[in-house]
Amino acid sequence: MLPFKTLITIDESSTIAVYRQIADCLIVLITDGVIQPGTFLPSTREMAALLDKHRNTIVAAYEDLITQDWIETLPRVGIRVSIHLPLIKPRSFQEGGKNQTYSSPAKFNFKHIPGPEEQNFQLKRTSIIVNDGFPDADLAPFDSMLREYRKLMQGSSLKVLMSLKDFGGTKALKNSTVNFLNDSRGLNISTENLLITRGAQMAIYLAAGMILKPGDHVLVSDPSYYIADEVFRQMGANLIRIPVDEHGMDIEEVENALKSTKISLLYIIPHHHHPTTVTMSQQRRILLLELIRSYQLPVIEDDYDYDFHYSNSPVLPLASSAHDSNVLYIGSFTKLLAPSCRIGYLIGPANFITQATNLKRLIDLRGDTMMEEALSVIIDSGELDRHIKKSKKVYNERCDQASLMIADRLAHAVDFTKPQGGLALWLKFKATYPLGEVIAKARTSGLLFTGATYYEGAAQKHNGMRFGFASLKESEMQRAVDILRKITI
Amino acid sequence: MLPFKTLITIDESSTIAVYRQIADCLIVLITDGVIQPGTFLPSTREMAALLDKHRNTIVAAYEDLITQDWIETLPRVGIRVSIHLPLIKPRSFQEGGKNQTYSSPAKFNFKHIPGPEEQNFQLKRTSIIVNDGFPDADLAPFDSMLREYRKLMQGSSLKVLMSLKDFGGTKALKNSTVNFLNDSRGLNISTENLLITRGAQMAIYLAAGMILKPGDHVLVSDPSYYIADEVFRQMGANLIRIPVDEHGMDIEEVENALKSTKISLLYIIPHHHHPTTVTMSQQRRILLLELIRSYQLPVIEDDYDYDFHYSNSPVLPLASSAHDSNVLYIGSFTKLLAPSCRIGYLIGPANFITQATNLKRLIDLRGDTMMEEALSVIIDSGELDRHIKKSKKVYNERCDQASLMIADRLAHAVDFTKPQGGLALWLKFKATYPLGEVIAKARTSGLLFTGATYYEGAAQKHNGMRFGFASLKESEMQRAVDILRKITI
Structure with missing residues (x-):
């Protein structure tokens, strides 16, 4: 008899019912060719003893497999793997009877598309994230959205x-x-x-x-x-x-x-x-x-x-x-x-x-x-218009603040023109400050730039980066500029 | 002088400020070549009289155009359309000075992609919509989602x-x-x-x-x-x-x-x-x-x-x-x-x-x-698991109800096999009931099928349609089946 105790692994802490785990393991053993079509399985009583489970659990597992045509009952003879299943060449036993279904990479042809690297940046409470021009989520009219959601749910x-x-x-x-x-x-x-x-x-x-x-x-x-x-x-x-x-x-x-x-x-x-x-x-x-x-x-x-x-x-x-x-x-x-x-x-x-x-x-x-x-x-x-008006005032102030700070503290390293609008500045670093280095140094000082127009392509030669001021409070802006100054001076 | 009173149309009920409307109309007149570069405009006082507006309104409009380089002030001479703008061949006056910017169809090449026709179905309170297998929105855990939204907003x-x-x-x-x-x-x-x-x-x-x-x-x-x-x-x-x-x-x-x-x-x-x-x-x-x-x-x-x-x-x-x-x-x-x-x-x-x-x-x-x-x-x-369990019970009952009703009342017109799961039945209409006709007749009786697997392509020859039972209460199902019976008997 096959070493069912070894082949069928049960995780008592799993949220999957034990009978399902047993049925699933048996399916894997069948599809992997470990148990061939026509092979008789231990009776529910025997299997219960082998696995040290209640007999009803095994009955439930077998019933599941019977309704799914994996196994069949021959009255007064026993339970066997359905002979209607095709013969499968046995493959090597797999650890714990589990398939590592995606353990190997895909070998078929598919496109390769450039994209950013996922950054393992350890976010701390003191970290500052500067994006490429997002609105400030603290200003977002979430409350109004939720109010409307609730009304919609009631209608x-x-x-x-x-x-x-x-x-x-x-x-x-x-x-x-x-x-x-x-x-x-x-x-x-x-x-x-x-x-x-x-x-x-x-x-x-x-x-x-x-x-x-x-x-x-x-x-x-x-x-x-x-x-x-x-x-x-x-x-x-x-x-x-x-x-x-x-x-x-x-x-x-x-x-x-x-x-x-x-x-x-x-x-x-x-x-x-x-x-x-x-x-x-x-x-x-x-x-x-x-x-x-x-x-x-x-x-x-x-x-x-x-x-x-x-x-x-x-x-x-x-x-x-x-x-x-x-x-x-x-x-x-x-x-x-x-x-x-x-x-x-x-x-x-x-x-x-x-x-x-x-x-x-x-x-x-x-x-x-x-x-x-x-x-x-x-x-x-009209709430959106009011929200725009309100945000515009805040962002206008932040645009002024950021422009002043950067002109004041980073003129040695950065050229920029204060924009007429929008949520970001375009900072062109002087050639002596290659952007890749600036960004890497900033990261180690707890300043993360997520608006990476720099990671590839034609923008690279411009040695420029967007500085999204709109979502930064004045103190955050100050710290971000301080860090940039420290690493460029 | 140009007939500014006719060319500049002002909508007092609009949410756009009047000065902006005036500025926008002037821009259109300039870009359309009606007013050529170098042309002098009426003074603010004259324009105010022409348009019957307060002079400050005209001042605001002109200032806007000046900051945007559309017009320029020559001290002690007047205000003219900027001579730095390129000369434009005048085109015919457009009604009210407004461009019908998208009035003609696109003439450039683009793909044509099949899709459903938008249906002008007059929804009434008695209408029944049968989809191709959606969940019942009445069971949706919207409350839990909103609860979590609120928590997220506070964090x-x-x-x-x-x-x-x-x-x-x-x-x-x-x-x-x-x-x-x-x-x-x-x-x-x-x-x-x-x-x-x-x-x-x-x-x-x-x-x-x-x-x-x-x-x-x-x-x-x-x-x-x-x-x-x-x-x-x-x-x-x-x-x-x-x-x-x-x-x-x-x-x-x-x-x-x-x-x-x-x-x-x-x-x-x-x-x-x-x-x-x-x-x-x-x-x-x-x-x-x-x-x-x-x-x-x-x-x-x-x-x-x-x-x-x-x-x-x-x-x-x-x-x-x-x-x-x-x-x-x-x-x-x-x-x-x-x-x-x-x-x-x-x-x-x-x-x-x-x-x-x-x-x-x-x-x-x-x-x-x-x-x-x-x-x-x-x-x-674990809330999702509980929700699935609860919904599954409801949908299982509805699957039974729909299957019984259709077997009982539509056997003359429809073949189907009760499915083991899912949210829809697959109803194959007998050849004497072409699906297109059935659907059209149903529509006029207030029964709309939105799960159109039938409107195109290979499925058409199967004369079959999905009947999404999961979102239908028993009484709705009953009415839908009654209508189908009435139009097929």
Whole structure:
């Protein structure tokens, strides 16, 4: 007889019932070929004695295996492994009868995609995390969200909404978003121009995925938002980089590229450019719109930080000017709420949005109905506008504070221009301070930079990094700047 | 002088400040070439009179335009449109000076992707919606989620978590999920084998996206989950359909396909197959595992409904047997919670999961940290297990009720086999009842089927439809069956 006592391992502390553990072990022994089809098993009484368990436990295990066709009862003869099972070549016994199902790496072919290294940073109470421009979660209107969640739970509409197919956002949120965008951004859209997504990132992915084919050429800025770069690359596109100066993307270079190459897409962040925070000048904006119309050039306009503009009114997006339905406009509520509330949007011509909604469904079948409905109420009640106003005041102050501190204490190492808006500064370190070293030293001093535009690609040569001031209290900012000073002086 | 009174339209009821409306209209007039660079504008006093507004309003509008470089002041001369702006060919005046920015369809090339038609179904209080197998939102543990949300908001850890990079799920949820899956499914995985996604749909998209190239061949069942079919098609793959009978996918046909064609991926739903609800026999399971090992065949095992099994213990997944790191295992908490809580997972070898996590980041930068942390607590406290037990009892009863009613009242029109588990029945209508007609007639009687496996593709020939019983109270079920009887008798 097989050494069942050894082969069948039972963990009394497990949350799995013992009879299930026994049945599972027997299945593994059968599928591994250790017990062949037709082999008789010990009777329930014998097995109970072997394993030192109650007989009823073994009866339950065997019954389970019988209903699943693993074993069969021959009346007055015994219980055997089903002879209908195919014969299996026995393989070596495995430790404890358990398969190490994923112990070896995958050997089939799959893509390799660059990404950040997971950082083993020991977070302490004194650690400071500087991101690349997140809102302050302490300001987030979580309370209002929870209040709306509770109301929704008590009503009956949520259940119906969750039963219906999702066409890229609930109707209520689509209506609220259309009003919000038309009012704040001078757009002139209706719900058929709008798709609700999981943050701006998914909107970029969907817009590009609808347009790009392998071998296509995409214009991006230099430097550009590195995760968008990687999206286009993964779709097989070739990136053509256009320099960015203090007036934004160089439009003459865009025109040169259009003249010499078939361009399938332009990705641009005209307002608070990522990472450099530059806002494009009106002159270039007008020239670009001319190019868009005359070349009928599809454009993704990423306007992730529109709502936080301090020095004057924000600059209206390209999407609100005449672009002949070529500009796809992307933004997000995430920066207005909290990093976990990932609701973004993609705006475009209706025929495009219908198809993008179908693509979205293949990736993400439904949105978060509850969050979408709650956000809709918060927009419609004017609460979002009040929240933006309040946050803008705080962030404006923090922008001033950070700019003053850095100008005062880090001028020897860092160049930067105070931005007109947004949630981050773009710090260009002088060549004598290679960014990799600065970041590594900062880490050992308890300062972690998570907004890594530096870990790869074209931004590296700029030796620049985003310093997200918006989520830092003044004392945290002070400590972060102190650490940077200490390691650069 | 231009007819500013006509060109500048002001909406007093708008939430946009009047000065902003005036500034925005002027920008449009400039970018549209109606007002050319160098043109002098009326003085603030004149403009105030023209538009019948207070002079301070015009001053504010002009100041806004000056800081944005649209116009410039020549001391003692006047205010003109900046001569640094490029000359623009005037285009025809647009109604009210507003651009219909998205009034024309997109003319650039983009993909066309099949999807459902948005249905203009007039929901009434008496309407019944039958989905393709959703959980009942009335049972969802929303209260517990809100309780945990509130606790998280009061703590300090959430802010830190939201500041860190997301590596496919919070650490807490990864740990909880690993324990939950190892306990319930006989897996033997650690967190490096796990990626948290937005529902099972995103897991399918990511797994397939990592593996498939245009022209690849994928084995799917006939019929299969139609949205997965579409995912593979969008990636340029060719589908080879393998018949499904009452024992599951025909493994001999799988072997034939493997012998004759280079197969890049097998997509299979061995447990409560979608749409047919069949569970694969042990014999086929063992044969399939043999094929997987000998051909080193990458497999996506979709186990979306594992936790609801009524007749005996659920059948362990392929992923828990010896598959030589070839099986990617997919599931979701959505069916355990509510349709809006879209948290799913992809399980695979560690080297594959690292790369899939990088791909996920390109599509969906971060998960919902708050929901992930709350779910983790609910798993760890045993509350999820209790919730599953409770729901399973309800759904088991509803499965019995629905099966009895349909056998009793619809036998003339419908064939079906009561499933061993899951949240839906697979109703095969006899040929004399074409499904399209049945569904259309049902709609006019107030019965809406949203689980449309029928609207396209290979499933159509099966004339079958999923009947999601789990979210229906007995009286609703009764009414749904009555309507189906009335339109088929």
